[in-house]
Amino acid sequence: MKVLTRTDLEAVQIPRKKPITGARAIAEAVKIADVDVIAAYPIRPYTGVMNALAEMIANGEFAAEIIVADSEHSQFEIAKHASAVGARTFVGSSGVGLLYAAEAIAVTAMDQLPVVALAGCRALDDPGNFGMEWNDTLFFRDSGWLVSWAKDPQEALDMTLVAYRVAEDRRVMLPHFIVVDGATITHIAAPVDTPPKEDVTEFLPPYRPHYPLDPAQGPVTKAQHIAPSLIGPEQRKHVDVAMKRSRDVIAEAWRDYADYVRRTYDPFIETFHMDDAEIALVTMGAYTVNALHAVKEVRRDGIKAGVVRLRYFRPFPAWDLEKVLSGVGGIGVLDFSYSFGSPDSAGVVFNEVRAAMYGNPKPALDFLFLGGREPKPADFVKALKVLHKYVRTGDTPEGKRVFWLTLRGEDV
Amino acid sequence: MSGERRQFKSVKEVPPEDYYTSGRRTCAGCGPALAYRLVLKAAGVNTVVLGPTGCMYVANAHQFLTSPYAIPWFHTQLGGGGAAGVGTAAAFRALMKKGKRRLEDVNVVVFGGDGGFADIGFAGLSMGMSYDYPRLLYVLYDNESYANTGIQASSTTPWGATTTFTPSGKVRRIGNERMKKNVALIMAAHPGVRYVATATLWPPLDLMNKVSKGLGSGGPSFIHVLVPCPKGWFTPPDLTVELSRLAVETGLWVLWEHENGRFRLTYKPSPRKHVKNYMQLQGRFAHLPASEIDMIEEVTEREWEIWAEMDRTGKLMVP
Incomplete structure (x- = not known):
């Protein structure tokens, strides 16, 4: 029989620490972040997070548009375009689903839109396989997305909140993958402390885009076709600089986050x-x-x-x-x-x-x-x-x- | 949020403002460019425009860092038109409902080509038509080929047209052997759809009024606009509007609308001209012998019996 340590005892004594799955924990973070538009399409194991969000929205726990898309490609396109208007967005997928969305995923980074997505790692087909491999997410290694990897449901929740803060920072403006090792996290319950919304409102203020796609803000033309000689390299450099700047922004965000939730992490390692x-x-x-x-x-x-x-x-x-x-x-x-x-x-x-x-x-x-x-x-x-x-x-x-x-x- | 349904009774009522202006490099006689101009005149200033990849993506800029759009515009991927419209409309609804943006009617107009809406983005378009976002209008500008990449056949390329993927050769004589997909009928078959129509560049007020009706219909709407393409149809640039008119008068392009479950023809060619009047002006049909053109005339005649019955009963049928 396991002897309870002091840490374990503290865990059971803190009333707001409840055993929930990683999928539920991430959904809680999405709710706390007051996300506006969510795009769902089913594939195991990530899909638990969308089940949880759909239930929350159906029960009036928070308000968001949840779109049941026709494919992962549409899912990521929906998130990208909602983000361009000025909505905070959440999306996600697993395995071959991520690859189906690959085109939309790639352009989201080049458009510098701060979409946050869950990647619930899953072995790629063929043959179909519910097991866990990292290759699905690592397809996007070179795409310009920020990628963080959670080790448990608590960290997945925390990483989701920090992801919005970092992705939407004016110095960064890049989309962000929260990666979890498949069902090991999405489907397994662990004690999770869900911070009250009021505790993180200041940490994560509402998303205010620079040039929203909104007639009230005047005309803007985004991602117009270019001749490569015009701004080809400069546009890529813009994304590169954003990625390089994210290092300081990430460190700063985790420092701040610790102040609000009294949980500390070394930011990178x-x-x-x-x-x-x-x-x-x-x-x-x-x-x-x-x-x-x-x-x-x-x-x-x-x-x-x-x-x-x-x-x-x-x-x-x-x-x-x-x-x-x-x-x-x-x-x-x-x-x-x-x-x-x-x-x-x-x-x-x-x-x-x-x-x-x-x-x-x-x-x-x-x-x-x-x-x-x-x-x-x-x-x-x-x-x-x-x-x-x-x-x-x-x-x-x-x-x-x-x-x-x-x-x-x-x-x- | 129900909207106004402004109808333009004469050319004098057409607003002088343009939201699709200079700063582009479309071909001389470009049909899609005329459609863009008319559609956006009808939609007005409170509009977001989305453009899936297509000839009108590359032709509307590329050479210089210019933009022809005087209202917000954003690119979406070739297969992303349906989703882009939904994502944009969903964002406005969420932000307005949650008090993050002032309440207002904002139009979302997605211009997809035949590749973008009839082929690669077909599923996404169908998804968009299954939701209930008001003031979301999908415009299929159909020039009947992938015109930007060098005139390749799409699923709306008419039977008998030559394209670079369906050339007329010594053994395969006909060119494109697939029948043109009727995207508007498929969209009208979606449950609960408020407004679906077809249009072309002639009559121009017909197109503009359909845009206005679609945007004011209270749900997502779809207009399939036939747009002649001098580059792909091998036609002189000054014939673009004339070809639009002939497409209607020969009955090869049927002008109709399906509003709140009721079908009606919005133009009945009487007497209907022989299809050769339209086809013989176009280089892409030049290889077809008269017998084949007569066969198309016969098929068109038979189809018009169905169109007439649909007009009588107000019900959708498949010609």
Whole structure:
């Protein structure tokens, strides 16, 4: 039987902390943010958030236009155009749904419209698969969207509120993905503190666009076709500068948020046991918890391991990552993404981490969890042991650098 | 929010203001440009215009950083017209209901081409017509091909027309072998739809009055506007309006409206001219032998029996 710690006791004593699913938690954030237009289309597992929002609106908990779209492409177009008028918007999808919307997703960033979307990660077809992979969301790696990755329902709620603040900041004006590791977060309940609306009104003031598409504000022509020589590079640079500026805006937003809700987060990177770590697992999202359990287990055998969790994928916190990893002898990436034919035939996140560490390279291994098969606790322990041995001896099983940990049969 | 339904009884009543003006590079004799001008004159200043990709996206700017729009305008993706209209209308409704914007009638006009509304954006258009947003008007400007990319067939290209995807060759002689999709009839078949109509550049007041009726109908509306395209139809630029008139007088383009569940013809050609009067002016039909044109005349004659019956009964049928 688990012995309750002081933190656990506090959790049950705070009356406003209730066990709700991640989908419900994000819906609560959308309600607190007083979102005006929501566009829904069903696909598992993200769709729970839309079920929750539809119920809230039907019961008069808050007022918003909720559109049942004919496709994900329409969903993201609806959100984009509502945002252009001056509405605060919410949208989302999973897996192939995100890819169906890809065109609309891409232009939203180039239009610099602060749409906030939930990406509930799901393995891509074919074959159809309810499992979790990161490849759906990482398709939008290069799109100009801000991308943050929540580890639990509480953080998903907090990230949603912060996302609106950052996306709508005049220095940024970019759309924002809140990413959760599929059903692990959307469908699993955890204690969540939902801040009262009054507590965050000042933190998140109403959205006031610069040049809304509204006749009351006079004529404006948006996204007119251009000859590439006219403003092609300048427009791209505009988005680039917004993304670069978001770094400070994100840090500032999380600092402010902590003042309002009395919950603090390191904005970009969360670390565990990194003070004396000789090896580190780098990951994102919900499975950080499994990594942490594995670290505790191997530490009993004297292996000094730590965990580094990226909270943002875009902007990619290379500056912080290099700092927190500067003291370790080797890195293992826990990777639910893959890029066929990429350098070393490895994961998307692995190659991003390696690129971030280019100035201070470390021995690095990629541990893959692909095709949606649920990892076992032993997989994480194995990853740590392989990495530990690699750092000590330079040897890995069969000399490999990339391991398909959940694969049955030969990993060729 | 029910709106005014201003009707223009004569050309003298047409407002002098234009919201679609200079600052574009449309072709000489461009039918869509004339349609844009008339539609926006009728819609007035309190209007947001949305433009899915199409020839009227690229032709309305590109060369210089100019805009022909004196009212708010925003691009949407080729398949995004239906959703763009819904998103825009939903934003106005939400902001007004929640007291974030003053209460007012704002028109949302989405101009989709035949590619944008009959093909890639067909589902989105259907979705838009299934909602209840007032003052949301979808205008299909139908020049019967993908005219910007070099005249490729769409699902509204008429049977027998040559396009770069459906050329008339030695073995495949006819050119386009698909029948023109009747998008307006499909839109009228949506449940509870208040106003659906067809129009062309002639008579111009017919188009403007239909715009006014659609916007004032209390729900989403749809107007299918046939617009001659000199580039794609291989016609002289000075014949654009004349071709519109002939399309109506030969009965190949049927002017009708479907208002609150009742169908009626808004123009009955009498006597109806032979379709050759319209087709022989166009290079895209030049390869068709007289026998094929006579066959189209026969089909048109048979279809007009149905159109006449629809006018009599006020009910939708499929010709």
